[in-house]
Amino acid sequence: xxxxxxxxxxxxxxxxxxxxxxxxxxxxxxxxxxxxxxxxxxxxxxxxxxxxxxxxxxxxxxxxxxxxxxxxxxxxxxxxxxxxxxxxxxxxxxxxxxxxxxxxxxxxxxxxxxxxxxxxxxxxxxxxxxxxxxxxxxxxxxxxxxxxxxxxxxxxxxxxxxxxxxxxxxxxxxxxxxxxxxxxxxxxxxxxxxxxxxxxxxxxxxxxxxxxxxxxxxxxxxxxxxxxxxxxxxxxxxxxxxxxxxxxxxxxxxxxxxxxxxxxxxxxxxxxxxxxxxxxxxxxxxxxxxxxxx
Numbered sequence: 001x002x003x004x005x006x007x008x009x010x011x012x013x014x015x016x017x018x019x020x021x022x023x024x025x026x027x028x029x030x031x032x033x034x035x036x037x038x039x040x041x042x043x044x045x046x047x048x049x050x051x052x053x054x055x056x057x058x059x060x061x062x063x064x065x066x067x068x069x070x071x072x073x074x075x076x077x078x079x080x081x082x083x084x085x086x087x088x089x090x091x092x093x094x095x096x097x098x099x100x101x102x103x104x105x106x107x108x109x110x111x112x113x114x115x116x117x118x119x120x121x122x123x124x125x126x127x128x129x130x131x132x133x134x135x136x137x138x139x140x141x142x143x144x145x146x147x148x149x150x151x152x153x154x155x156x157x158x159x160x161x162x163x164x165x166x167x168x169x170x171x172x173x174x175x176x177x178x179x180x181x182x183x184x185x186x187x188x189x190x191x192x193x194x195x196x197x198x199x200x201x202x203x204x205x206x207x208x209x210x211x212x213x214x215x216x217x218x219x220x221x222x223x224x225x226x227x228x229x230x231x232x233x234x235x236x237x238x239x240x241x242x243x244x245x246x247x248x249x250x251x252x253x254x255x256x257x258x259x260x261x262x263x264x265x266x267x268x269x270x271x272x273x274x275x276x277x278x279x280x281x282x283x284x285x286x287x288x289x290x291x292x293x294x
Contacts, residue, residue: 002026002060002115003087005033008138008195008231011224012084014040015232017053024073025055026087033057060087060111061097063277070118079126082235083119085112085137085172092161101276102154104161108168112137113175114277117284120188124292127187132241135179135190136234139172139247144257146170150268153276173247173256174266175273180245181263182285187292189244191234195227196250 001016003009004025016023017040027033033055040053054076058069073080088108095103101110116135123133145166149155155164176192183190233251234240240248247256255261274281 001084001086002111003138004055005029005036007224008227009084009086010036010040011228012086012232013037013053014043015225015228016235017041017051018044019236020051021081022052023054024077025053026058026060026069026073027055028057028059030057060115061101061103061107063099063101063106063110063114066111066114067118070115073119074122078122080119080122080133081126082134082136083116083123084231084235085116085135086231087111088138088168090161090165094155094159094161102156102159102164104164104168105154105171108165109171109175110273110277112172113273113281114279116175116179117279117281117288120285120288121291124187124288127292129186132186133188134235134240135176135188136231137172137176137190137192138195138231139176139192140166140169141194141249142166143170143173143260146257146259148259148265148269150265150272153269153272170257170260171269173260174269176247177245177260177263178266178270182282183244184289185241185244187289189241191240191244191246191248192256193230193234193248194254195230196222 001009001013001023004013005027013023013025025033025037027036037053037055056069056072058065060066089104091103097103097106099106123135127133142165145163146169147163148167148170173192176190179190230248230251234248246253247260248254270281
């Protein structure tokens with residue numbers, strides 16, 4: 001679970017652990033992530049027979065840290081049943097990561113792609129007949145407001161914090177659909193979802209304007225537990241195995257925007273993302289599938 005120390009992520013980890021799942025939480029801040037894990041343990045009674053709740057620390061906006069945490073996770077978990085790509089943020093001012101990527105794009109899109117590809121082998125290793133592994137990606141209804149420009153993915157020419165966030169949530173759906181076209185759904189299914197407008201600290205990293213945006217959002221927001229409901233449900237529901245590459249809202253398979261269904265542009269994003277990350281995504285998938293069969 002990425003973005004596990006707060007909000008939807010923390011609520012989902014609590015639900016997973018309560019159901020008996022072992023969970024690796026990925027967070028950016030050591031103290032905050034450890035505190036969240038310990039709070040979950042206390043809420044479940046700190047029983048000796050509780051499933052394992054552990055954590056790894058990484059700034060997923062940095063590609064080197066995505067690769068490093070993937071290595072550590074694979075060393076600990078040779079089989080992964082569910083990968084939940086949940087981390088996300090909005091940056092109203094244009095910022096660059098040390099890799100030179102616009103920060104919203106790096107965190108909300110590139111981290112999902114790289115981490116998923118790197119963890120494909122343990123995901124495929126965990127699949128069983130009738131029980132494929134699952135990659136779940138938290139998108140947003142904000143994708144309906146996207147205005148993607150594929151030759152300017154990082155909005156160097158015309159940056160807007162909200163529009164770039166909306167674009168990143170569109171890219172989540174495009175990635176989900178492109179990945180689904182490349183994988184046998186008997187081995188792995190991938191789904192995207194809208195969690196609702198959730199009462200979290202989202203946007204508060206942007207100073208006064210972010211706090212104002214947060215107050216507006218809170219008027220119509222739901223609790224983190226409600227926001228995590230579809231994510232947790234997709235982790236085990238049989239309905240999620242009927243098809244792959246879909247978009248879900250309140251446990252219902254829903255048609256995303258017309259732009260989100262543009263698979264030709266999704267393929268262009270797939271190619272461009274491979275170039276930016278330095279990963280040959282298609283070769284990576286072929287290698288993972290071969291390794292899993294072997």
